[in-house]
């Protein structure tokens with residue numbers, strides 16, 4: 445993370461002066477980095493996490509694992525000569541132990557993935573976090589862990605704060621959960637599953653299950669670490685995942701760029717009719733952000749995967765879209781921002797669970813886009829957005845990184861938008877204001893050339 449100058453409480457979102465033309469290198473994926481750290485910490489031998497995301501969420505994850513006894517050595521650049529370049533973290537597993545206190549901040553991955561890990565530690569592990577973390581659902585993970593043999597002290601609300609009384613091992617076995625509020629409940633139990641005495645069989649009983657690509661990411665990364673995982677997709681029972689008990693391999697993982705964090709930059713090309721290239725866009729990935737190629741193309745752009753990365757070009761026209769975002773919920777704020785600038789209405793469906801994210805994202809998007817003159821209405825499971833001429837004003841972020849980047853996207857096209865607490869982007873993209881300015885700086889150089 446480079447040192448950023450203090451950011452103003454109200455950050456004037458820069459207006460695009462013409463079409464945006466830039467190449468933007470996006471840091472590593474939050475979801476891959478935090479899974480890689482957990483799997484490396486649970487492995488039987490040391491491993492590497494290369495090109496990790498360095499942000500608040502990944503720092504919270506590595507601090508928490510260190511508090512449990514894991515060694516994580518951060519080096520400035522790769523030493524293996526594998527050509528991956530950039531930072532590399534050496535992860536040295538150890539017998540996990542307490543007592544320890546873990547700060548989850550407002551990171552869903554930390555608050556959901558680590559209580560199962562804590563059951564494997566010897567001693568009391570206390571979990572606490574930001575005020576919002578007390579409101580985000582965790583009850584299904586708590587009761588599942590109890591069914592699998594864990595002892596947990598909580599206040600009965602099904603949320604933080606809580607203390608896992610780690611016994612140094614967990615029996616594991618079969619458990620039913622309703623993961624309709626968050627796919628992270630399933631991922632959490634699967635990630636530690638190989639280390640439970642009997643492994644784990646997770647049976648999802650709810651009617652919906654959001655963010656399936658993130659569960660696929662969990663399964664793929666487990667398999668790459670040597671775990672045996674049965675999934676519904678591989679001809680298994682619907683909504684049932686099984687992880688056999690086994691040791692995990694220490695691996696050398698190169699983290700892909702965070703495609704969801706590429707979103708505001710692609711949106712800049714889309715809404716200004718410019719071109720943005722994102723280097724190292726993976727040809728195959730489980731990241732939900734890959735869906736942006738399809739969604740932003742339907743909204744008026746076009747794209748090509750080249751050796752230089754993903755080259756995304758706007759046409760100057762922005763179309764509304766009717767789309768189910770249940771699988772890719774974290775893309776909703778950025779899509780809503782573009783939809784507010786489109787030439788026709790949009791309906792974003794399948795994302796009721798966003799009410800339980802960093803903030804109630806459906807309420808926040810409605811309030812903030814309408815505060816700039818928009819016409820957004822909440823539906824039972826999403827948003828209906830009728831584009832209206834927007835005006836400047838303060839765009840509140842509710843401590844939500846994706847609200848801040850969504851506001852910046854609108855600010856490219858609407859004069860006088862000020863983002864309150866843009867520093868909240870530090871959750872997953874600490875350099876966002878500088879990256880945004882650099883993108884526009886490249887644009888100015890192209891225009892001046």
Ligand SMILES: O=C(O)C1=C[C@@H](OP(=O)(O)O)[C@@H](O)[C@H](O)C1
Pocket residue numbers: 474475476552553625626627628631654655658773774797
């Ligand atoms: O497992 C993960 O890394 C994530 C899963 C998703 O959570 P939900 O299923 O709660 O939406 C996603 O929104 C979040 O940003 C990251």
Ligand SMILES: C=C(OP(=O)(O)O)C(=O)O
Pocket residue numbers: 550551552553774801802846872
């Ligand atoms: C929902 C998100 O984060 P978390 O991992 O905290 O759930 C997100 O990044 O959009």
